[in-house]
Structures are given as C-alpha cells and as structure tokens.
Amino acid sequence: MKTNKETGQVTAGSHISYWTETSRQNKYSTLTMDTETDILIVGGGIAGLSIAYQLVKEGRKVIVVEDGIIGSGETGRTSAHLSAVLDTRYFELQTIYGKEQTKLIAASHMKAIDTIEEIIRAELIECDFKRLSGQLSLHETDKPESIAKEYHAAMEAGLDVTFQEFVCHFKNITGPCLEFKNQASFHPLKYINGLADAIVKRGGTIYTSTHAKSIDSTGAITSEGHRITAKHIVVATNSPVNNKYMMHLHQFPYRTYVIGALIKKDSVCDALFWDTGVQKKDASFQPYHYVRLSDYNNVFDLLICGGEDHPTGLIEATDNPDEKQKYKKLINWASERFPIESIAYEWSGQVLYSYDSLAFIGKNPFDHGNIYIVTGDCGNGLTYGVMAGSIIPDLINEKPNLFADLYKPSRCKLLKAGKVFLDEFIKGLTDYYKNKDSQIVESIDSIAPGDGKIIEIDGSKYAVSRNNYEWLDVVSAECTHLGCVVKWNKDENSWDCPCHGSRFTQTGIVINGPANSNLNHYKIKSTEFDKYKTQIKETL
Ligand SMILES: Cc1cc2nc3c(=O)[nH]c(=O)nc-3n(C[C@H](O)[C@H](O)[C@H](O)COP(=O)(O)OP(=O)(O)OC[C@H]3O[C@@H](n4cnc5c(N)ncnc54)[C@H](O)[C@@H]3O)c2cc1C
Ligand code: FES
Structure with a gap:
C-alpha cells in the first residue's frame, strides 16, 4: 500500500486513498502577489468548489485558495456515497426538528444528488456517477423496531423507501432492511477536478499550495504575506479555521477508517449499504459500517468498506492503543460478509459530528456579515458541500x-439535542484528562521507530516521533488552536489533537483545522537529544 510519504505530497493523512491514486493531481499556480476579488473562497474541497462554481456561473469574480492540491482534504479520503440516508435516523431527526423540517432535510439531500447529476451533464464531467439503491440493515446490537420506526419516519420525510425482508446478496447480514431508491455513487476527485476545470473555464481563479494564514472581513493574508482583498469571504476548510471557539463546541471530531478490498467482478450487487450501528448506551454517536462498490478492472470490483469510528486522539484501550487495529477489525467484519480476495487500500479520514445532527452552512456567528462557513458534515459532507x-x-x-434557515450556523437546538451536546462535551473532557499523561515517557529510548511520545523538558511538553533509529522529529506538544496536548496517530503518522480535531504531520505542518498554524519543528539525531535539550526548549 502506498503512503503519501512515497509521493512527498502533504494531504490530510499519510495513506493514499483509492480516489487519490486513480485521479490526476490537480495543481494550479501559487499566489505570488497581492490581489483583489469579489469573493474569496478558502478551501478546494467539494464545498469550496461547489460554491465557486455557482458564483462564477453568475458572473462573479471568484478566487479559491487551497493550501494542498484540489481535494487534498477529506474529499479525497471519503467513501463517496451520495445519499439522503443520513448518519442520524429520520425518527431521531423528527424529534429534534419536527416532521415538516425533517421533510426539508430529506429534500435538501435528494436535491444535492440531482444537482451533481445536472452539473456532470452540463460540464461533461466523467466521474463514474451512478444511480443506485441504498440499503440500511439492522446492526446485531439494534432492535428490529428501529428499522420499522425508521421506515415510517423516512416515508413521512418523503423518501422513496421500501421495507425488505433480506439485504441484497450479502452473506451474514440478515433482514429486515430498508431500500432507498435513487441514491448515487461517484468518484469524488474526478468530480471536483471537473468542477475546478469548469470554474477556471468560466473565469474563476484557483491557487493551490496557497495557505490563508489569517482571515478577516477584508479578505486573507497568505503564509507568504500576500493580501487577497475581498468583499465576501467563504471559509470552506471543513473545520473552520477562522472560528476559534463557538463552532468547535458545537461539533465533535471522529476518525473513521476505510479498506478497499478486491472481490470478483459482479459477485456482490451494486448498492450502497449501511448498518444501523453499535447501540452503545453511553455514546451519542453509534459507529456503523458503510459499504459500496467501485469498478476496478476487468476481473475485480473494489469493495470500499468503512467504519470503526472513534473520537480523534482518543482510542479505546482494547485497540492496544493503535489506530492500525481498526483496519484489522474492518477486514474481519468485511471478510465474514463479502467474498474478499485481497486488500488493496487502507486509509482513514475525519468527520465532524454536530451535536444536533445537521451541518452548519451560512454566516459565521458573531462575525462580520460577509464571512461564511461550511462545517459539521456528520458523515454526509458531500451532499452538504453541494x-x-x-x-x-x-x-x-x-x-x-x-x-438556509435549517442549516444556519447560529441555530440553537440545545433544548432538543442538549443531551448529545453535554454527553460529548463531558465525555471528551474526561477522556482527554484521563489520557493526557499516558503518553509521557522519561526517555527517547521508549520511542520505537514509527512511534511518537511526549517528553517533558523542565516542565514543558514536547512531541517526539522517530522515523528510524537515527533521527527524531521534535515538535511542540501544544496544539496551535487552544493549547491541548496532541496525541500520536500511529496509522497516519500524525499528531492529532483530542480537543477539536486539529492534526499535524510528524514535522508539525497543520493538516486539519481548526488550528491554522504549524507546530514548531526541530530535527535531531537521537544520539544528540539529551545533549541539546536546552536548545530544543529554546527553539520550540
Ligand atoms: C472516510 C470518510 C468517509 C466519508 N463518507 C462520506 C459519504 O459516503 N458521503 C458523504 O456525503 N460524505 C462522506 N464523508 C464526509 C465528506 O467526505 C466530507 O465531509 C467532505 O468531503 C468535506 O468536504 P469539504 O470541502 O468541506 O472539506 P475538505 O475536502 O477537507 O476541503 C477543505 C480544504 O481546505 C483546505 N484548507 C484548510 N485550511 C486551509 C487554509 N488555511 N488555507 C487554504 N486551504 C486550506 C484543505 O487543504 C482542504 O483541501 C466521509 C468522510 C470520510 C473521512
Ligand atoms: S484542536 Fe482545539 S486545542 Fe487542539
């Protein structure tokens, strides 16, 4: 399996997804001077590019800045189900939003799928878009009544849903299940590369490798110090890097894992598939499995199977505690159900679950009226981006x-969803303090190659990781968002912040917000670490 270290490309993780490997790497020039525009969009994922596309079509002057390449964030690490079957059940949405608004929620996702299809036709984008059914089946820990309840709620929400006795063609998954018609799948990077082409063709400007270091109501300043002056500023960075506190109290970051497995062509029916998730009493989010197919070659289909989510930077002790175990669990789960021949891909990504189950799209709360955000994807961020x-x-x-009202970021649903908010908040805080010191070691000798630990030097904490026996990468251990202590992610070789999901590479480069600046970095030979401790402390 290839990792990004082999290609030297910085994306939101070191594993390369199937999408990244099978699409062109879409780069534009880097911004090298001050400039002006009508609308500045920060972030070249599906959200930023969908907004840019619509605005250039209306004849507006638009600049998009992206600090990686097009799709180097979560859009390149997704599983790409296009669906109105959301991570929260419709019967639960009805209790938070009522029946009328729940109809709107369903309609908004179905409309987003239609919009993708229209854009693909209008712009002739080849991205393997396919209409197909989605099947929701019962997790073994869930009660059959929940499928029945969901059937009625989804019908009331206006979806084309039928009750089926059995899930189509899957071993070891018994009925009943719900079949949702008219869902879709596509290749997310081929789609957004096509969008980017269409934006440029219509006069929009895209800069890649261009990091918006500071953002305010007049525009942004890049890391190289170039000012982009704009009348409207859209922060489409997945986790909004301009919003320090409010939105990050309203949503909770989870890591989620994906395997790409080869199966004999046409051995499994082509559908989207989900189970209803582990029904844990003490969790506000129920980790579930999500499965789809993609064409691979003449002999095999690729079965893309995901799940095993856990809060970022906090992994269960049963996993030893190592994120790599998550792939093993996924492979075991999938092998019991599908005729898997071999595993071709493994990658992970990050999802932001909002406390009230919907995304936040609109004006940034308590800010100037010309700054907009898109966040809180809840595992359905492709349709939300659209x-x-x-x-x-x-x-x-x-x-x-x-x-617009349904998704406005300043909405307050604490009366209806306050329990989720409190559960996540208190559990996150307790787990953070419980785990905070567990990775502190006395000496670098306890850090094996591929691992990372926290070392204290005169009371200050440093995050130290080892590439090989000779070299260590040392970064400051305090997240540049609000100072929580970062945690080593053995799978993606990153330092992840358990508080609000910021992530940094081994050398401290920020790869997930809300942090928007790097951790200071010091590279040193392991034999010289003890000798240069004071210098490390002074430098970092
Ligand atoms: C494993 C996995 C499976 C998923 N499955 C599904 C699914 O089946 N269906 C679905 O609808 N959703 C799914 N999602 C969610 C969905 O993929 C994401 O919500 C969506 O892609 C996010 O798009 P985005 O444009 O908001 O963010 P991103 O794609 O992350 O784009 C944000 C961009 O902003 C850039 N950026 C950040 N900071 C700056 C800065 N300061 N300056 C310049 N650029 C910056 C980043 O480099 C990044 O490219 C899944 C997610 C994961 C991880
Ligand atoms: S993400 Fe907020 S403190 Fe690290």
Missing part, C-alpha cells in the same frame, strides 16, 4: 433559499 453551493451564493446575493 448544498453549500446554493445556500452561500444565495446569502451573498441576498436571495431567499429554502434550506
């Missing part, structure tokens, strides 16, 4: 939008 492509342009143009 929705942002109509909601945010309408807000900029001061036009009414049917879905």
Whole structure:
C-alpha cells in the first residue's frame, strides 16, 4: 500500500486513498502577489468548489485558495456515497426538528444528488456517477423496531423507501432492511477536478499550495504575506479555521477508517449499504459500517468498506492503543460478509459530528456579515458541500433559499439535542484528562521507530516521533488552536489533537483545522537529544 510519504505530497493523512491514486493531481499556480476579488473562497474541497462554481456561473469574480492540491482534504479520503440516508435516523431527526423540517432535510439531500447529476451533464464531467439503491440493515446490537420506526419516519420525510425482508446478496447480514431508491455513487476527485476545470473555464481563479494564514472581513493574508482583498469571504476548510471557539463546541471530531478490498467482478450487487450501528448506551454517536462498490478492472470490483469510528486522539484501550487495529477489525467484519480476495487500500479520514445532527452552512456567528462557513458534515459532507453551493451564493446575493434557515450556523437546538451536546462535551473532557499523561515517557529510548511520545523538558511538553533509529522529529506538544496536548496517530503518522480535531504531520505542518498554524519543528539525531535539550526548549 502506498503512503503519501512515497509521493512527498502533504494531504490530510499519510495513506493514499483509492480516489487519490486513480485521479490526476490537480495543481494550479501559487499566489505570488497581492490581489483583489469579489469573493474569496478558502478551501478546494467539494464545498469550496461547489460554491465557486455557482458564483462564477453568475458572473462573479471568484478566487479559491487551497493550501494542498484540489481535494487534498477529506474529499479525497471519503467513501463517496451520495445519499439522503443520513448518519442520524429520520425518527431521531423528527424529534429534534419536527416532521415538516425533517421533510426539508430529506429534500435538501435528494436535491444535492440531482444537482451533481445536472452539473456532470452540463460540464461533461466523467466521474463514474451512478444511480443506485441504498440499503440500511439492522446492526446485531439494534432492535428490529428501529428499522420499522425508521421506515415510517423516512416515508413521512418523503423518501422513496421500501421495507425488505433480506439485504441484497450479502452473506451474514440478515433482514429486515430498508431500500432507498435513487441514491448515487461517484468518484469524488474526478468530480471536483471537473468542477475546478469548469470554474477556471468560466473565469474563476484557483491557487493551490496557497495557505490563508489569517482571515478577516477584508479578505486573507497568505503564509507568504500576500493580501487577497475581498468583499465576501467563504471559509470552506471543513473545520473552520477562522472560528476559534463557538463552532468547535458545537461539533465533535471522529476518525473513521476505510479498506478497499478486491472481490470478483459482479459477485456482490451494486448498492450502497449501511448498518444501523453499535447501540452503545453511553455514546451519542453509534459507529456503523458503510459499504459500496467501485469498478476496478476487468476481473475485480473494489469493495470500499468503512467504519470503526472513534473520537480523534482518543482510542479505546482494547485497540492496544493503535489506530492500525481498526483496519484489522474492518477486514474481519468485511471478510465474514463479502467474498474478499485481497486488500488493496487502507486509509482513514475525519468527520465532524454536530451535536444536533445537521451541518452548519451560512454566516459565521458573531462575525462580520460577509464571512461564511461550511462545517459539521456528520458523515454526509458531500451532499452538504453541494448544498453549500446554493445556500452561500444565495446569502451573498441576498436571495431567499429554502434550506438556509435549517442549516444556519447560529441555530440553537440545545433544548432538543442538549443531551448529545453535554454527553460529548463531558465525555471528551474526561477522556482527554484521563489520557493526557499516558503518553509521557522519561526517555527517547521508549520511542520505537514509527512511534511518537511526549517528553517533558523542565516542565514543558514536547512531541517526539522517530522515523528510524537515527533521527527524531521534535515538535511542540501544544496544539496551535487552544493549547491541548496532541496525541500520536500511529496509522497516519500524525499528531492529532483530542480537543477539536486539529492534526499535524510528524514535522508539525497543520493538516486539519481548526488550528491554522504549524507546530514548531526541530530535527535531531537521537544520539544528540539529551545533549541539546536546552536548545530544543529554546527553539520550540
Ligand atoms: C472516510 C470518510 C468517509 C466519508 N463518507 C462520506 C459519504 O459516503 N458521503 C458523504 O456525503 N460524505 C462522506 N464523508 C464526509 C465528506 O467526505 C466530507 O465531509 C467532505 O468531503 C468535506 O468536504 P469539504 O470541502 O468541506 O472539506 P475538505 O475536502 O477537507 O476541503 C477543505 C480544504 O481546505 C483546505 N484548507 C484548510 N485550511 C486551509 C487554509 N488555511 N488555507 C487554504 N486551504 C486550506 C484543505 O487543504 C482542504 O483541501 C466521509 C468522510 C470520510 C473521512
Ligand atoms: S484542536 Fe482545539 S486545542 Fe487542539
């Protein structure tokens, strides 16, 4: 399996996804001077590009800045189900939003899938888009009544859903299940590369390897010090890097894992598949499995299977504690159900679960009225990204939008979803303090190659990882968002922050917000670490 270290490409993780390996790496020039625009969009994932596409179509002057390449964030690490079957069940959404608004929620996702299909046709984008059914089956820990309840709620929400006795063609997954018609799948990077081409063709400008270091109501300043002056600023960085506190109390970061397995062509029916998830009493989010197929070659299909989610930077002690165990669990789960021949891909990504189960799309709360955000994807961020492509342009143009109120970031659902908020908040805080000191070691001798630990020098904490026996990478252990102590992720070779999901490479480069600046870095031979401790402390 290839990792990004082999290609030298910085993305939101060191594993390369199937999507990244099978699409062109889409780079544009880097911004090298001050500039001006009507609308500045920060982030070249599905959200940023969907918004840019709509605005350039309306004739607006748009600049997109992306600090990696197109799709180097979560859009390149997704599983790409396009669906109105959300991570929260419709019967639960009805209790938070009521029946009328729940209909709107379902309609907004179905409309997003239609929008993708329309854009693909209009721009002739080849991205393996396919309409197919989605099947939701019962997890073994769940009760059959929940499928029945979901059937009624999904029907009331206006979805084309039928109750089936058995899940199509899968071993060891028994019925009943719900079949949702008219869902879809696609290749996410081929799609957004096509969007990027269409944006540029219509006069938009995209800069890659261009990091927006500071963002305010007048525009942004890049790491190289170039100012982009803009009338409207859209922060589509997945986790909003301009919002220090409020949105990060409203959403909770989870790591999620994916395997790409080869199966004989046409041995499994082509559908999207989910189970209803582990019904843990003490968890507000139920980790579930998600499965789909992709064409691979003449002999094999690729079965893309995901799940095993856990809060970022906090992994269960039963996993020893090593993120790599998650792939083993996924492989075991998938092998019991599908005719797997071999594993071709493993990758992981990050999802932001909002406390009230919907994304946040619109004006950044308590900020100037010309700054917009898209976040809280809840595992459905592809359709939310596409929705942002109509909601945010309408807000900029001061036009009414049917879905704008539903998704506005300043909404308050604490009365209906306050328990989730409190559970996640208290559990996150308790787990953070419980685990905080568990990775501190006395000496670098306890750090094996491929591992990372925290070392204290005169009361200050440093995050030290070892590439091989000779060299150590030392970074400051305090996250540049709000100072929590980072935790080594053995699987993606990153330092992950358990508080709000910021992530940094081994050498301290920020790869997931809300942090927006790097950790200071010091490279040193392991034989010289003890001798240069004071210098390390002074430098970092
Ligand atoms: C494993 C996995 C499976 C998933 N499955 C599904 C699914 O089946 N269906 C679904 O709908 N959703 C799914 N999701 C969620 C979905 O993929 C994401 O929510 C969505 O891709 C996010 O898009 P985005 O544009 O908001 O963010 P991103 O794609 O992360 O784009 C944000 C971009 O901003 C850039 N950036 C960040 N900071 C700066 C800065 N300061 N300056 C310049 N650029 C910056 C980043 O490099 C990044 O490219 C899944 C996610 C994962 C991880
Ligand atoms: S992400 Fe907020 S402190 Fe690290």
